[in-house]
Amino acid sequence: MTAKNESKNSDNAKPTVKEIPDKIVRRLPHYYVQLKNMLNKDVEYVSSEQLASIMGYSSSLIRRDLSHFGQFGKKSYGYDIHCLYSNLHRILGFNHEKSMVIIGAGFLGRALANNKSYEERGYLLRGIFDKDPAIIGLEFNNLRVMDVERAPEFIAENNIDVAALAVPALEAQKTADMLVKAGIKGIWDFTETPVEVPEDIILIEQNMNDGLCKISCKLVQKSK
Amino acid sequence: MTAKNESKNSDNAKPTVKEIPDKIVRRLPHYYVQLKNMLNKDVEYVSSEQLASIMGYSSSLIRRDLSHFGQFGKKSYGYDIHCLYSNLHRILGFNHEKSMVIIGAGFLGRALANNKSYEERGYLLRGIFDKDPAIIGLEFNNLRVMDVERAPEFIAENNIDVAALAVPALEAQKTADMLVKAGIKGIWDFTETPVEVPEDIILIEQNMNDGLCKISCKLVQKSK
């Protein structure tokens, strides 16, 4: 089983580095955003209790999450906002430069191309690909759409880390296979169909329909 | 604390209907998609073991999830694919018609407007709103963009259930407040900033950056 590998250990894990539980990884960006908002306020420290009341997590969960990475806090003061922020920055890997391409320059691909938040997270958008000759050559966010036939070469030559997959569902698996073969390390998958990749490839299923389903399910539960 | 209310009980819950755990709700659409793919194959039944090997969940988890809603299975055969599919359809609320609007007709709003999968899930896209005069009046997917000033009236009069929130982060809370006041029941939130709503409003934070952060975090972990 190669799908659903987000939470499995990679078997080449070194014993010295304890893998961060997925649950914590999911909360880290929330802490990060919150801390970022506090950076330019004139307070230097924030306590887990304060964070808790703002963010809706319990203070002990916050302390626990953060203690996973060492002892950042200062007793009777709380956490140094700048220090914690930059540590989260590092833990989340934002200080590492990562290269990205978008496959599929349809409605979603174009939206992704215009997303402003890549740089802050260390991503550099390097290319956009499509297979439609009417789309190849168009420019979005100063990037000219290239023929997807050239993607394998481009990815390999430029050592691209991550691909955002925004092709139609029927093309999803085929395209994922191509990406893996070309040496991609992670796939940010927007197609709404299950995609299988080898275990060592990071696959994030950014399935938006799940959100819609959840609302629908909850609406009905309420109406009963 | 009104944020992070996705998993909290609504306090007006009737004791007869047991609330479906969030973890299960998240898996239901996956079962649904899988079953759908099987519909037109010439098999009538599928066992939890078969589903397990396809989907990557354990068979025991699948049986447990499904048993939450009654006894769908047939011993020594498995689950009737059509029957299970239509039950999931009902449980997910896809047979209920739900109305939706999109707030913000930028890159993402336009992508959402062209999403093809609403109908199957019982959503009817009823309107798109923006505040930019240069955008108001444009047409996407046969819907003319309306002035967001008219949204409260439109939502109230047409009894709109769900709003997709695709405005800039700085406008997010303000717009959410407007939606709640207008009587919206659920918000599908794409802004990347925390939004607070009253407890009885269904808020799904479709935060895409979390996906990017996760990839980044995992890439660094691997490279160490």
Added chain:
DNA sequence: TTTCAATTGTACATTATTTAACAAAAATAA
């Protein structure tokens, strides 16, 4: 100094979720 207050980091308790195990039911084979 000494006491008091604040707040972390962690040990322990509780709750939630998943897996394992299996009795019961139903079909098929003998």
Added chain:
DNA sequence: TTATTTTTGTTAAATAATGTACAATTGAAA
């Protein structure tokens, strides 16, 4: 008909996640 196989639904066990409680530490006040 009887035994065997399959597979559910459910109970019990294991694992994971979160919450509670508190000793330890630090700074500030007395």
